[in-house]
Amino acid sequence: MMPGVRFGDPSVDPAVPSALRDHFCDRFSDSIEQRIGHAYDGTPLRSGRPLGVLRPASVEDVVRLVGLASDLGFSIVPRGAGTGLSGGSIPDPRSVVLVMSGWNRILEIDEENLCAWVQPGVVTADLHRAVEARGLFYPPDPGSMNVCTIGGNVAENSGGLRGLKYGVTKDYVLGLEAVLATGEVYRGGGKSVKDVAGYNLVDLLVGSEGTLGVITRVLVRLVPRPETSATLLALYPSVAVAARTVTAILSARIVPATLEFLDRTTLRCVEAYARLGLPGDAGALLLIEVDGRAAVVAEDAARIEAICSASGATHVIRAADEVEALRLKTARRAAFASLARLSPTTILEDATVPRSALPEMVAAVERIAAKHDLVIGNFGHAGDGNLHPTCCIDGRDPDQVARAHRAFEEIFRTALDLGGTITGEHGVGLSKKAYLPDAIGAGGMRWTRALKRALDPAGILNPGKIFDPDPSDHRERAPFAEETVPACERGFS
Amino acid sequence: MMPGVRFGDPSVDPAVPSALRDHFCDRFSDSIEQRIGHAYDGTPLRSGRPLGVLRPASVEDVVRLVGLASDLGFSIVPRGAGTGLSGGSIPDPRSVVLVMSGWNRILEIDEENLCAWVQPGVVTADLHRAVEARGLFYPPDPGSMNVCTIGGNVAENSGGLRGLKYGVTKDYVLGLEAVLATGEVYRGGGKSVKDVAGYNLVDLLVGSEGTLGVITRVLVRLVPRPETSATLLALYPSVAVAARTVTAILSARIVPATLEFLDRTTLRCVEAYARLGLPGDAGALLLIEVDGRAAVVAEDAARIEAICSASGATHVIRAADEVEALRLKTARRAAFASLARLSPTTILEDATVPRSALPEMVAAVERIAAKHDLVIGNFGHAGDGNLHPTCCIDGRDPDQVARAHRAFEEIFRTALDLGGTITGEHGVGLSKKAYLPDAIGAGGMRWTRALKRALDPAGILNPGKIFDPDPSDHRERAPFAEETVPACERGFS
Numbered sequence: 001m002m003p004g005v006r007f008g009d010p011s012v013d014p015a016v017p018s019a020l021r022d023h024f025c026d027r028f029s030d031s032i033e034q035r036i037g038h039a040y041d042g043t044p045l046r047s048g049r050p051l052g053v054l055r056p057a058s059v060e061d062v063v064r065l066v067g068l069a070s071d072l073g074f075s076i077v078p079r080g081a082g083t084g085l086s087g088g089s090i091p092d093p094r095s096v097v098l099v100m101s102g103w104n105r106i107l108e109i110d111e112e113n114l115c116a117w118v119q120p121g122v123v124t125a126d127l128h129r130a131v132e133a134r135g136l137f138y139p140p141d142p143g144s145m146n147v148c149t150i151g152g153n154v155a156e157n158s159g160g161l162r163g164l165k166y167g168v169t170k171d172y173v174l175g176l177e178a179v180l181a182t183g184e185v186y187r188g189g190g191k192s193v194k195d196v197a198g199y200n201l202v203d204l205l206v207g208s209e210g211t212l213g214v215i216t217r218v219l220v221r222l223v224p225r226p227e228t229s230a231t232l233l234a235l236y237p238s239v240a241v242a243a244r245t246v247t248a249i250l251s252a253r254i255v256p257a258t259l260e261f262l263d264r265t266t267l268r269c270v271e272a273y274a275r276l277g278l279p280g281d282a283g284a285l286l287l288i289e290v291d292g293r294a295a296v297v298a299e300d301a302a303r304i305e306a307i308c309s310a311s312g313a314t315h316v317i318r319a320a321d322e323v324e325a326l327r328l329k330t331a332r333r334a335a336f337a338s339l340a341r342l343s344p345t346t347i348l349e350d351a352t353v354p355r356s357a358l359p360e361m362v363a364a365v366e367r368i369a370a371k372h373d374l375v376i377g378n379f380g381h382a383g384d385g386n387l388h389p390t391c392c393i394d395g396r397d398p399d400q401v402a403r404a405h406r407a408f409e410e411i412f413r414t415a416l417d418l419g420g421t422i423t424g425e426h427g428v429g430l431s432k433k434a435y436l437p438d439a440i441g442a443g444g445m446r447w448t449r450a451l452k453r454a455l456d457p458a459g460i461l462n463p464g465k466i467f468d469p470d471p472s473d474h475r476e477r478a479p480f481a482e483e484t485v486p487a488c489e490r491g492f493s
Numbered sequence: 494m495m496p497g498v499r500f501g502d503p504s505v506d507p508a509v510p511s512a513l514r515d516h517f518c519d520r521f522s523d524s525i526e527q528r529i530g531h532a533y534d535g536t537p538l539r540s541g542r543p544l545g546v547l548r549p550a551s552v553e554d555v556v557r558l559v560g561l562a563s564d565l566g567f568s569i570v571p572r573g574a575g576t577g578l579s580g581g582s583i584p585d586p587r588s589v590v591l592v593m594s595g596w597n598r599i600l601e602i603d604e605e606n607l608c609a610w611v612q613p614g615v616v617t618a619d620l621h622r623a624v625e626a627r628g629l630f631y632p633p634d635p636g637s638m639n640v641c642t643i644g645g646n647v648a649e650n651s652g653g654l655r656g657l658k659y660g661v662t663k664d665y666v667l668g669l670e671a672v673l674a675t676g677e678v679y680r681g682g683g684k685s686v687k688d689v690a691g692y693n694l695v696d697l698l699v700g701s702e703g704t705l706g707v708i709t710r711v712l713v714r715l716v717p718r719p720e721t722s723a724t725l726l727a728l729y730p731s732v733a734v735a736a737r738t739v740t741a742i743l744s745a746r747i748v749p750a751t752l753e754f755l756d757r758t759t760l761r762c763v764e765a766y767a768r769l770g771l772p773g774d775a776g777a778l779l780l781i782e783v784d785g786r787a788a789v790v791a792e793d794a795a796r797i798e799a800i801c802s803a804s805g806a807t808h809v810i811r812a813a814d815e816v817e818a819l820r821l822k823t824a825r826r827a828a829f830a831s832l833a834r835l836s837p838t839t840i841l842e843d844a845t846v847p848r849s850a851l852p853e854m855v856a857a858v859e860r861i862a863a864k865h866d867l868v869i870g871n872f873g874h875a876g877d878g879n880l881h882p883t884c885c886i887d888g889r890d891p892d893q894v895a896r897a898h899r900a901f902e903e904i905f906r907t908a909l910d911l912g913g914t915i916t917g918e919h920g921v922g923l924s925k926k927a928y929l930p931d932a933i934g935a936g937g938m939r940w941t942r943a944l945k946r947a948l949d950p951a952g953i954l955n956p957g958k959i960f961d962p963d964p965s966d967h968r969e970r971a972p973f974a975e976e977t978v979p980a981c982e983r984g985f986s
Contacts, residue, residue, distance in 0.1 A: 112740060112849040135746055157689045168687060170696070171664065184936040191847035194661060194879045194917035196650045196700050197925070197932040198959060199941050203663070203696040207689050224746035247605060253628055253717035295788035354684035356605040386687045424687035432690070439690040443677040447948065448692050454947035455940065466691060 012051045012094055016072050020052060023064060028054045038097040041082040041089045044345045045395045046430060050091035055099045059216050062179045069460045077462050078210040080152030083144040085348055086429030088209045088465055100151050106130050113191045114222045115174050120151025120215045137225040139166035151215045157207030159425030164383030165257045170206040172221045178205055178213035181456035189219060209427050210462040212455050229291035230301035231325035234313040238283040239263055243359040245286055245311040246382050254300050258289035259383030260332045266377035269338035270331055287332045335379045342375060345395035347404055348388055351415035352424030355385040364414045365389045372407040386424035428466045436467055505544045505587055509565050513545060516557060521547045531590040534575040534582045537838050538888045539923060543584035548592045552709050555672045562953045570955050571703040573645030576637040578841055579922030581702045581958055593644050599623050606684045607715045608667050613644025613708045630718040632659030644708045650700030652918030657876030658750045663699040665714045671698055671706035674949035682712060702920050703955040705948050722784035723794035724818035727806040731776040732756050736852040738779060738804040739875050747793050751782035752876030753825045756855060759870035762831035763824055780825045828872045835868060838888035840897055841881055844908035845917030848878040857907045858882045865896040879917035921959045929960055
């Protein structure tokens with residue numbers, strides 16, 4: 001196995017940084033500030049200092065870095081905005097962080113072929129604004145869309161609030177350019193919306209979390225911008241009752257763009273934080289948005305309003321205008337920030353189940369939280385069965401950390417038992433690789449490893465993410481305890 | 494290289510059929526009738542007799558066959574209805590045809606989670622009927638939908654007439670079960686509409702043309718059935734003029750379910766065959782279908798009618814009812830049959846370009862046909878830039894075959910030069926592997942071969958399809974001449 005594959009190995013040949021300086025001049029830095037500044041992503045309780053940081057000026061720089069990694073035995077951790085929640089862009093001492101966020105130009109918006117070429121560092125919300133100004137629409141809208149980048153979205157196959165109607169990032173990648181572990185520049189897909197020439201290599205790169213290639217350009221598919229939208233907010237005594245509305249809406253063959261829920265714990269935190277005037281006794285909230293043509297939106301909003309009341313909602317509010325719609329959406333968008341105020345450390349997960357199993361899953365999370373004496377708020381994409389159980393602890397307390405770990409292990413196991421998965425949109429990264437064998441089975445793991453060995457035999461690209469390089473399916477026992485954060489750096493996490 | 498990989502090798506150890514009889518009894522046959530009956534698929538001028546045919550009774554049968562193939566050195570050619578147009582299910586003398594068409598049960602329709610588990614042998618149109626009866630919809634509708642099977646659709650990532658609005662097969666595969674070349678049963682995906690746990694192995698199997706796994710079960714995604722639809726037919730002096738309407742409709746941010754074209758040659762054949770009363774002087778036809786909610790469909794149909802006239806249509810007909818709609822659709826659905834009447838051999842291809850390049854591509858096909866003195870009718874999915882240039886020759890005349898081959902080589906080259914691809918929905922199979930290196934590049938080919946080696950090291954599954962096992966990117970010169978059809982069997986082709 002290549003040295004680059006050894007995760008957490010502290011020994012770095014001093015020849016490596018000096019070789020990188022020689023090749024890349026001031027585009028490479030191994031200053032302590034840069035190394036600490038890139039030791040983290042959006043994942044709490046995880047960090048790792050890289051040997052240095054490269055801001056590439058060109059595809060050639062990326063190719064050269066891959067060649068040097070192969071020659072000198074270091075590894076490469078590609079990074080966009082570093083908003084990931086599964087540790088996918090956390091480096092180790094033998095790795096160079098490859099920062100792509102500076103590549104932030106929209107290269108072309110092709111209105112006739114409904115697509116756009118973008119650099120990987122383009123911020124998702126900037127792409128939204130640019131195409132919406134032309135009457136077009138790029139649906140994927142991860143929670144971090146104002147910060148995260150398209151390259152990161154593609155690497156993680158990010159979802160968002162509009163997944164129920166519009167799908168996720170992979171549904172909008174028509175083609176891409178990537179530097180492979182061999183140093184080869186791969187260009188796949190294109191503006192032909194139908195293309196079955198050979199294996200589906202583009203979709204294999206999407207969601208590969210930087211372990212199979214470094215994405216240097218993306219061709220995204222666009223759709224016409226919805227003419228209008230309507231936003232509704234409904235309150236329920238419990239998530240179980242709210243779930244009846246979710247089923248009733250889909251049984252009525254209405255597919256909202258957004259169908260989100262907040263549980264009692266999250267609702268209380270949101271109200272304490274955002275002061276939206278939500279009744280304190282509500283047990284669950286649904287945020288529903290329908291979009292499309294004016295005639296249909298009006299009709300659907302009215303039908304949904306009736307369905308909510310008939311299904312046991314205690315309050316139903318329909319936004320009169322865009323300003324009120326934004327206020328209602330705040331309830332959902334503020335969920336994470338509101339919970340984060342409760343404690344120094346907020347662990348946001350994304351266990352996912354078939355939507356019909358949502359009530360059972362929410363009840364299980366409540367039981368598990370009580371059992372381990374933890375505060376776990378629950379919210380997320382009800383229409384997708386994609387929950388975000390969010391655990392509020394103090395990461396400096398090993399006992400709380402251990403309990404949180406046991407609770408999430410039970411949560412993931414429950415999701416799998418209900419026919420769900422360990423991650424709906426955040427990726428596996430470091431946080432969930434211990435659970436991947438249970439999610440995809442021994443056969444899936446063997447296949448996964450065979451793919452990685454075939455495409456990155458030297459283990460250069462983001463080693464240790466998704467699965468351990470070690471071919472045995474050894475179950476890592478304490479993912480949270482893997483690396484401790486020095487007190488001086490806790491502010492970063 | 495394994496013997497199973499050698500394409501066209503006539504020598505078969507007689508121990509193989511007898512071992513297969515011992516294991517599978519009368520589920521295996523090597524009668525001359527079965528071997529001739531499975532020597533063909535929908536692809537003209539290609540055939541190859543297998544050593545035998547297996548109709549498996551269970552997943553265990555498939556696993557056992559893979560084990561025997563590995564032990565005894567034969568290969569496996571999975572087959573659904575055999576309607577493929579790129580030779581993807583044509584066997585060679587060292588292969589066993591694995592016939593899945595008997596596995597034709599719809600196992601579950603889950604209305605709450607909007608999905609269905611189906612066996613691979615379910616006929617596509619049967620699935621349409623079954624889910625539409627529940628108010629649901631399975632959009633992919635390949636031209637052969639009344640005969641072809643879901644397993645074949647998944648293996649080829651089939652498209653259809655509704656691709657523009659609804660996408661292709663891969664957009665509707667939530668999960669699947671497949672027997673891998675290792676004999677392992679892989680189960681991937683599930684009813685969670687969001688799942689990013691590990692590499693996207695499901696989408697890698699979709700479109701892998703039976704070379705990476707044998708699909709034994711498919712979980713398809715369903716959507717609500719459109720409330721209603723409207724069908725329009727417009728005639729133009731030329732495809733170039735018709736293309737203006739395609740651009741105008743999409744610029745108006747209307748996305749029809751169907752946006753098909755027929756060129757002058759095809760139109761004349763259709764009229765001679767179906768007697769629809771189309772004017773003889775028309776240079777192009779557009780068939781346009783919009784579907785969805787009643788209010789929007791009526792509005793869109795009216796806008797499209799106006800756009801057609803404003804963009805140079807000489808006639809615009811809007812179907813008054815479902816009966817008339819079916820009559821209009823006949824013009825498109827009869828295209829292939831009408832052209833097939835012209836000559837003994839009909840070669841239907843699917844070169845694809847970005848939709849904005851459609852007029853240029855159609856003009857190029859006309860020039861190429863004239864240059865080689867061939868009749869090439871052109872029709873297909875205008876909204877997708879997915880053309881079906883259809884060459885009418887006599888396959889018994891080597892000169893016509895050679896000219897057709899040269900013409901298609903120029904057609905594929907033109908498609909690639911216009912930023913398109915060699916196949917939009919038919920697959921590479923045998924017919925287009927000679928052109929794949931030009932389509933995906935040397936890097937793509939190396940990556941493709943690395944994947945195949947990693948997942949099917951013995952080359953058991955459908956060897957010689959998509960690419961030659963030989964690792965060199967040697968350009969095969971005469972794909973049509975690769976195998977000659979014995980006179981006695983020409984009736985089959």
